[in-house]
Amino acid sequence: MSRKPLIAGNWKMNKNVSEGAALAAEIAGADIDYSTRDVLFAPPFTGIYAVAEAVKKAGGKALVAAQNIYFEESGAFTGEVSSGMIKSAGASWVILGHSERRSIFGETDEIINKKVKKALADGLSVILCVGETLWEREAKAEVETVLAQTGKGLEGVEDLSNVVIAYEPVWAIGTGKTASPADAEAMHKAIREYIAKIRSSAAAENIRILYGGSMKPDNAKELMACPDIDGGLVGGASLKADQFLKIINFDK
Numbered sequence: 001m002s003r004k005p006l007i008a009g010n011w012k013m014n015k016n017v018s019e020g021a022a023l024a025a026e027i028a029g030a031d032i033d034y035s036t037r038d039v040l041f042a043p044p045f046t047g048i049y050a051v052a053e054a055v056k057k058a059g060g061k062a063l064v065a066a067q068n069i070y071f072e073e074s075g076a077f078t079g080e081v082s083s084g085m086i087k088s089a090g091a092s093w094v095i096l097g098h099s100e101r102r103s104i105f106g107e108t109d110e111i112i113n114k115k116v117k118k119a120l121a122d123g124l125s126v127i128l129c130v131g132e133t134l135w136e137r138e139a140k141a142e143v144e145t146v147l148a149q150t151g152k153g154l155e156g157v158e159d160l161s162n163v164v165i166a167y168e169p170v171w172a173i174g175t176g177k178t179a180s181p182a183d184a185e186a187m188h189k190a191i192r193e194y195i196a197k198i199r200s201s202a203a204a205e206n207i208r209i210l211y212g213g214s215m216k217p218d219n220a221k222e223l224m225a226c227p228d229i230d231g232g233l234v235g236g237a238s239l240k241a242d243q244f245l246k247i248i249n250f251d252k
């Protein structure tokens with residue numbers, strides 16, 4: 001198994017242009033072995049260009065993502081941003097289907113699937129987020145929910161080589177509650193088995209599945225030790241250079 005860990009920071013609606021550039025410069029310029037891990041920054045749209053420039057100055061090894069795109073190329077879509085626009089600003093990745101997009105902005109699996117297809121067609125790599133609510137977990141519907149989101153999000157996407165899945169239990173995002181390594185591993189394994197069923201065993205073996213939900217310096221090592229956990233999608237702890245660097249260097 002040779003999946004390279006990916007540690008991705010989702011900055012959400014935080015950091016202005018200069019703050020974002022400074023944070024990216026500090027982290028990307030630190031002691032990171034990029035041959036054994038990928039590191040990604042997802043600033044708000046306004047920060048992409050400055051973060052991409054800061055990453056270039058630091059050696060160009062970290063990855064830059066947007067937190068969303070719209071599925072059209074251009075036109076009368078006030079307030080939206082296209083894949084071509086984020087690429088021209090310096091992003092090569094995009095996070096899609098985050099639970100905040102689903103719950104606050106009403107994004108459905110169908111909308112997310114259109115965005116996934118548009119991003120991939122335009123040469124972006126995608127982090128597709130899936131995850132159950134507390135209510136769904138208490139109703140023992142967590143696996144069914146997560147696999148349905150995975151299947152619908154990837155409908156019509158045959159080649160998964162530019163896709164990463166992030167399993168983020170909604171009840172763990174920004175709450176300080178983390179899924180236990182055993183519960184997280186069980187879901188990651190279920191997702192991988194499902195990918196084998198709907199695509200191929202090679203696709204399942206190769207796809208990276210990240211854990212998200214209050215990943216922090218003190219729980220990253222244990223989570224990352226799980227065989228089906230290939231990295232983290234980190235919110236709060238990605239906003240402080242020292243904390244994010246400890247997660248990036250989880251094995252040091």
Ligand code: PEP
Pocket residue numbers: 010012168172173174175176212213214215233234235236237
């Ligand atoms: C997230 O935003 O994807 C996330 C996991 O946030 P946090 O790490 O703050 O729970």
